[in-house]
Amino acid sequence: xxxxxxxxxxxxxxxxxxxxxxxxxxxxxxxxxxxxxxxxxxxxxxxxxxxxxxxxxxxxxxxxxxxxxxxxxxxxxxxxxxxxxxxxxxxxxxxxxxxxxxxxxxxxxxxxxxxxxxxxxxxxxxxxxxxxxxxxxxxxxxxxxxxxxx
Amino acid sequence: xxxxxxxxxxxxxxxxxxxxxxxxxxxxxxxxxxxxxxxxxxxxxxxxxxxxxxxxxxxxxxxxxxxxxxxxxxxxxxxxxxxxxxxxxxxxxxxxxxxxxxxxxxxxxxxxxxxxxxxxxxxxxxxxxxxxxxxxxxxxxxxxxxxxxxxxxxxxxxxxxxxxxxxxxxxxxxxxxxxxxxxxxxxxxxxxxxxxxxxxxxxxxxxxxxxxxxxxxxxxxxxxxxxxxxxxxxxxxxxxxxxxxxxxxxxxxxxxxxxxxxxxxxxxxxxxxxxxxxxxxxxxxxxxxxxxxxxxxxxxxxxxxxxxxxxxxxxxxxxxxxxxxxxxxxxxxxxxxxxxxxxxxxxxxxxxxxxxxxxxxxxxxxxxxxxxxxxxxxxxxxxxxxxxxxxxx
Ligand SMILES: Cc1ncc(COP(=O)(O)O)c(C=O)c1O
Numbered sequence: 264x265x266x267x268x269x270x271x272x273x274x275x276x277x278x279x280x281x282x283x284x285x286x287x288x289x290x291x292x293x294x295x296x297x298x299x300x301x302x303x304x305x306x307x308x309x310x311x312x313x314x315x316x317x318x319x320x321x322x323x324x325x326x327x328x329x330x331x332x333x334x335x336x337x338x339x340x341x342x343x344x345x346x347x348x349x350x351x352x353x354x355x356x357x358x359x360x361x362x363x364x365x366x367x368x369x370x371x372x373x374x375x376x377x378x379x380x381x382x383x384x385x386x387x388x389x390x391x392x393x394x395x396x397x398x399x400x401x402x403x404x405x406x407x408x409x410x411x412x413x
Numbered sequence: 414x415x416x417x418x419x420x421x422x423x424x425x426x427x428x429x430x431x432x433x434x435x436x437x438x439x440x441x442x443x444x445x446x447x448x449x450x451x452x453x454x455x456x457x458x459x460x461x462x463x464x465x466x467x468x469x470x471x472x473x474x475x476x477x478x479x480x481x482x483x484x485x486x487x488x489x490x491x492x493x494x495x496x497x498x499x500x501x502x503x504x505x506x507x508x509x510x511x512x513x514x515x516x517x518x519x520x521x522x523x524x525x526x527x528x529x530x531x532x533x534x535x536x537x538x539x540x541x542x543x544x545x546x547x548x549x550x551x552x553x554x555x556x557x558x559x560x561x562x563x564x565x566x567x568x569x570x571x572x573x574x575x576x577x578x579x580x581x582x583x584x585x586x587x588x589x590x591x592x593x594x595x596x597x598x599x600x601x602x603x604x605x606x607x608x609x610x611x612x613x614x615x616x617x618x619x620x621x622x623x624x625x626x627x628x629x630x631x632x633x634x635x636x637x638x639x640x641x642x643x644x645x646x647x648x649x650x651x652x653x654x655x656x657x658x659x660x661x662x663x664x665x666x667x668x669x670x671x672x673x674x675x676x677x678x679x680x681x682x683x684x685x686x687x688x689x690x691x692x693x694x695x696x697x698x699x700x701x702x703x704x705x706x707x708x709x710x711x712x713x714x715x716x717x718x719x720x721x722x723x724x725x726x727x728x729x730x731x732x733x734x735x736x737x738x739x740x741x742x743x744x745x746x747x748x749x750x751x752x753x754x755x756x757x758x759x760x761x762x763x764x765x766x767x768x769x770x771x772x773x774x775x776x777x778x779x780x781x782x783x784x785x786x787x788x789x790x791x792x793x794x795x796x797x798x799x800x801x802x803x804x805x806x
Contacts, residue, residue, distance in 0.1 A: 265750075266750065267746075267747060267750050267797075267801050268801060270746070271743070271801045271802065273803070276802060276803060280738065301758075302742055302757075302758055302773070303758055303759050303772055303773055304742075325772050326740065326742075326772070327740040327741075327742035327743050328739075328740055328743050329742075329743070390746060393742070393746060396742070
């Protein structure tokens with residue numbers, strides 16, 4: 264597969280075109296917003312947290328396929344998780360993308376075993392200027408998690 | 414670039430530099446390097462001559478009345494800030510109006526907003542019509558003695574729209590308002606005669622016309638430059654400095670505080686020489702041809718929308734577009750893989766993109782060194798973007 268086809272895998276285009284958990288939550292919830300000023304990508308997240316567990320999530324945003332697909336996949340990955348699990352997930356994602364130091368957490372023998380669909384975003388690593396696009400939803404999530412604990 | 418020859422289609426952001434410009438900068442540093450207007454030694458006199466010689470070249474390039482009408486600055490942005498602060502802040506007051514267009518670069522918006530904060534002036538915008546031309550239908554109603562400045566882009570860096578200079582200059586004169594032309598995208602691409610333009614100020618950037626970064630100019634009518642206050646103070650710009658008051662050096666030096674970008678000015682002089690040798694008519698004609706060809710070929714790409722006027726002889730060579738549901742950054746990434754450099758984003762013109770209801774566009778922009786073949790490669794790249802995004806399955 265060419266680097267381009269690896270970047271824009273089917274699953275990424277699918278999440279870009281049909282983002283999951285879109286919208287806003289009603290009632291009390293945690294809210295955070297992220298922006299990449301240099302490219303204009305926007306992402307915001309609403310989290311409903313009950314007893315330390317993320318029970319519902321809704322996002323809004325506009326931007327490139329990478330930022331929006333990353334956010335859509337993220338919603339599926341964090342729903343039903345505890346706050347610690349969500350943080351650990353963000354950490355694993357950032358290590359996979361080389362955003363944070365540390366070993367690549369993925370199992371080369373078993374694609375999808377560690378991060379599911381999100382592993383499709385590895386193709387972004389070959390396009391360093393686009394890594395911040397994939398990271399935007401995760402930074403916004405971290406911000407929301409910080410708020411939930413303060 | 415990425416295994417392909419580079420097709421550089423981002424000259425509206427900054428241009429590539431000819432060897433003559435690189436050599437001029439290099440030669441200055443090697444043989445004349447010293448500060449200007451200071452040393453009593455021969456080397457400094459040579460540097461001063463080179464710097465002032467560049468000013469004379471730029472003045473003649475735009476057919477100014479003389480070199481003293483040309484103020485060197487860091488570029489269009491700095492020049493516009495000089496005007497907003499040096500002229501606007503001192504001469505505008507609450508209730509006065511500055512008329513802009515919706516297509517302005519942030520450089521011709523934010524400085525006026527800063528002045529508005531200090532003075533309470535009001536900013537009023539002319540918008541674009543459905544053909545991406547500045548909508549002049551409301552102009553007559555807008556004109557009254559409150560209008561003190563009309564400031565507009567000579568050519569949009571997003572849509573390629575030409576600012577309707579004749580009409581706006583005439584309108585400004587009818588109410589005694591000042592005219593500021595942002596020539597950042599105009600001066601590099603077409604012959605410029607400031608006496609014919611008859612504005613009060615014209616600003617532009619060297620790096621968008623084959624010159625180095627960090628140098629640009631502000632042309633002003635002599636009487637405007639005389640009445641305008643300096644926006645920056647320091648060395649070089651004074652006649653005398655007391656403890657509490659100072660007197661300014663004569664125009665243009667009163668606007669050039671501190672050590673100027675000397676080598677860059679010399680480089681801009683070389684760029685102007687280069688452009689004059691090619692001939693600005695030839696530059697313009699070449700861009701008309703290439704823009705016309707690009708518009709024609711882009712029209713054949715399915716689901717592609719061009720944001721800008723359609724007549725290639727009545728617009729600039731900045732061509733913004735969107736393609737189906739593919740985001741501009743994704744278009745740029747696909748094209749980059751094909752060795753084609755285009756810009757994606759809001760192009761520092763957020764009010765315009767909001768007006769067009771698009772968060773971002775991709776933009777190809779052309780200059781004298783671009784070829785029709787590069788346009789063909791752009792089209793092939795866009796077709797590949799369709800394939801990658803599964804649109805031709
Ligand atoms: C129309 C217009 N005005 C002003 C500017 C600002 O120029 P600079 O960044 O060189 O100061 C630009 C640059 O993109 C422009 O296109």
